[in-house]
Amino acid sequence: MKSKKALAIVSLTLALAMSGCSSKTSSETNHSSGNAKEPIEATGTGNGNDMIEVSTVSPSDPYLKFDEGESFDKNSVYDAYEKDIGVKITNKWVADISQFKERVKIAIASNDLPDFLPVNATQLKELTEADMIMDLTEIYDQYATEETKKFLTMDGGMQMKTAMIDGKMMGIPSSYNPFNYQFLFVRMDWLKELGLPEPKTMDDFLKIAEAFKAKNPGGTKEAFGIAVSKSPFSIETGVTGLRAFLNGYHAYENIWMEDGNGGLMNSDIQPEMKKALAALQDMFKKGLIDPEFSVKDTEKAAELIYDGSIGMVFGASWTPAQLAKGAVKDGKVVQEWGVFPIPSIDNKPTLNQIGLGVDEYYVISKQAKHPEGVIRLLNQWIVVDNHPTEEQKVYTYGKDPVEKGNNYWLLNPLRVGKQSDNNGEILPKAIENKDESILETVDQKTRYARAMQYVEGDTSMWWEYIISGPNGAFSHIPEIQKNKQYLQNKFYGAPTPTMADRQEILTKKRDEIFIKIIMNQVSVDEFDKFVAEWKKLGGDEITKEVNEWYKSLK
Template sequence: MQKIRKIGLALTLILSLGVTACSSKTADTGSAEPKAAEQPAASKEGGVIEISTVRAQDPYLKFDEGENFDKNAVYDAYEKDIGVRIKNQWVVDGTVDGPQFQEKLKMAITTNDIPDFFPATPAQVQQLIEADMIQDLTSVYDQYASDETKEFMQKDGGLQMKSGTFDGKLMAIPQTGNPFAPQLVWVRSDWLKKLNLPEPKTMQDLMNIMEAFATKDPGGTGKAYGIALNKKFDEGALGLVGFLNGYHAYLNQWIDDGNGGLMYSDIQPEMKEALRGLQDMFKKGLIDPEFAVKDMQKESELIFSNKIGVLYGAEWTPAHLAQGAVKDGKVVQGWSVYRLPSIDGTEASTQIELGTNSYYVVSKKAKHPEALIKLLNQWIAIDNHQTTPEQKVYEFGKDLKEKGNNYWLLNPVMAFNLTSDNGDVLPKAIETKDAGLPKTKDQKTRFERAMKYVNGEDISMWWEYLISGPKGAVSNIPYLKEHNLFHQNKFYGAPTPTMVEKREILNRKRDEIFLKIIMNQVSIDEFDKFVDEWKKLGGDDITKEVNEWYAKNK
């Protein structure tokens, strides 16, 4: 969910509400608040230490009057509470994964003009290690990480921490996230009722529903389609991933080859069959013929205007759907969520990734590498269990209350929960109205929001009810975990040399041929030609490199 957390999905509704429904920001620890004695001490250990970094000024961060990136309540709180003074070497507009930040960071790495610590991509971590520009953090982490931090960072079984470890050395601290973020299918339940259709249990059921929605036009618009897709295949909502998974096909993953190695998912026979299914749907008029030139928001206009009633999306999808589903204090569109239907008798698995794609690294020149670990300790403690009102400064700024400024983006080091028991707790709590069941900060926040909808106090909180309530999105996660229906990418290393050189052109060719197949511009057999070309243009070399990595990291 890290792409989601960065609010690359500019959901105005969510941001105006001051929440992060599509964010790992509010993911929970899956455990009760620790005792006060377990809180890390706010000791300065001999005085204030200074550490430099570089920042991106997210467009959703709004400063209080008189404050800026160099002087603000959050930085002041870190200096006061843990004795770490943060200095910005430079600040650019945008996001960390945006072009301005990445270009400036690239130049800083090239000229060896890096700050004491900064966020890096997997490729940059590899580059920095090879250039001998960053420190081994193994002993620093062992000495300075609190017991809570060490437990927190292992919640996924240690895979994300392992991804920052090279030759037994901890070279990078992952900005952790919860990998268990499923794709689900969302269907207009009011239309099912109107057309007397059963809920989807199989892919054929869903196909029948989509065809009925397109041909019978229950929205009364005069032109309807069966499913919402957009031009970005891996988009969190309105993307292709959930549909592909229903065919046991996975996008951009390295999967078991059955012989102890890995093979690339995009070129497997299951992918061809999924594309065949999409092509058939396009021929029947179930897919918007202009989807290939529309982004998520543009395609969503068809959903909001009652022309489409089926889409695939992540658990936060209702926060997006609310733009059309809630009008003038009334819910005007009924939606239900279901686990991915399968094309055959084998249940569909939903693909997931490692859960992080950003790492904190420390320059070889830094005098106080322990400052990074102290910042990490404080963030984990504060984000998961604020114990005093004053600690709200890290989330809301000096006013200590929500005002839509997104002050939490000022925190220079963040780690998000690697697991969650929201699916076990929240649906039951909301159904029974039992405020005693939610234990974590996130669960309490979500419970309160959903109950405002349940009690008729705030109908706009419909989206939270559809995420966290009975039969909501998160209610499906325990079943998926219990039945091992999360399909994780088995490659989590830095990009291999041939990946760096060839991946962009290979992905471009893939997207081009996939679109042509879906839109019935070429035969489905063009997929086989694509596979041959992919192998010759570098795919075989990438596969060899990936398997060399896998042999060392199984």
């Protein structure tokens, strides 16, 4: 799982929250994901004798429920930081999660920053060039604990390198596990009812989609083959995204991959993308895709899943947390879902596209009086998220140190996740054998406990069993890892000049053309015109800059 990333998309935030993840902009970071077996003493975190204050900004998440008498202004998590490390946290402003990113843009444009805040890679570079944020190189070296430094370089330092601009550390990577794969989730009860085989190829997938459409086993007004929303190529669209579908056709959404000649090329303009778009157009013509998808956001499009109009979705490991909205009703499991690797269009295995495990950064304003306070927060989060004491459970649960669904972990203002885990090896085996002795991490113990609740009859924890149990999403990860069935973005530098200036335009143009192709409003051959336009609008220049960066590494 991912992030921190407090996802701007409510569905992903819900899934992350329900599965105990630290929110990335919503991205996919694991809360309580540490693998440390022995507690490590945190040093240099400060104490109540040298109280300092730092300001930030916070997204108001609908799944964060405050205990009585508490709020963003005063709560037990902020109190714990003040008591334990001598850092008082204040919010310059709080915005609804759907508006948070826009508010950050406004704050940057008006040069009205708090002491620290999360920004994306482009904003990191813009703030650096505008001389609005601090070079953290010396501050981090002085105040980060050894555990913190080790924790953030478990991947060999690649994520940390993305925060370096001209040799200076300009932000703290909001890290998460990059090996956050996508899967195909299928209504198993429908497969059995219609006598269909489990999907092993993309051809199987298409035949199942057509059967679900024609037979309509959910008995709804109209059935479709797959859920799609108006922003289908973003990972943030969760269960209504098409990134995994593209991967099944060996096409990848905006990553930089080897071109076979020692350089890098952008995936959006490769021939495989055209083939995937042609397949989607064909599905649309056959009525397998909701004709109104282009005007529906993620949650609206997902209603077709909950009501039984759709029986297949692509999504990350946390997807069952969202599917539970339709799968569990009045204490009963009414939809039976199974999890499968992404099928392939041919005899080549599907490669799950993955990023670097970081797409946001915590930056510190040049006006901050106590930047060391931010590093103290970082140190403390890593300690309490990976090996908390009983007293430190307040950071996760609030003043009552028990899980009550309040998602108090969202109040932690600076969250980073571990860059790898072994959940796929440990959890399915532990749950199947009811053997908690092999559990290693806080995250695994939490997930095991929830899955056991389901086994013992608590259907509210169904989603965890589909994630972590035997034949669950995690159970497929070891095979993917072993066979290296993933493709990681090869570019991890700061946005190039043209990328910072033109990428948003290129992405918007791409989405417009791709959606028109899918909806059969234009011929699939419009893809070729898009490629030519992409190159002229800055794509060629970006490619040149990316390859200059790539050569500099050799």
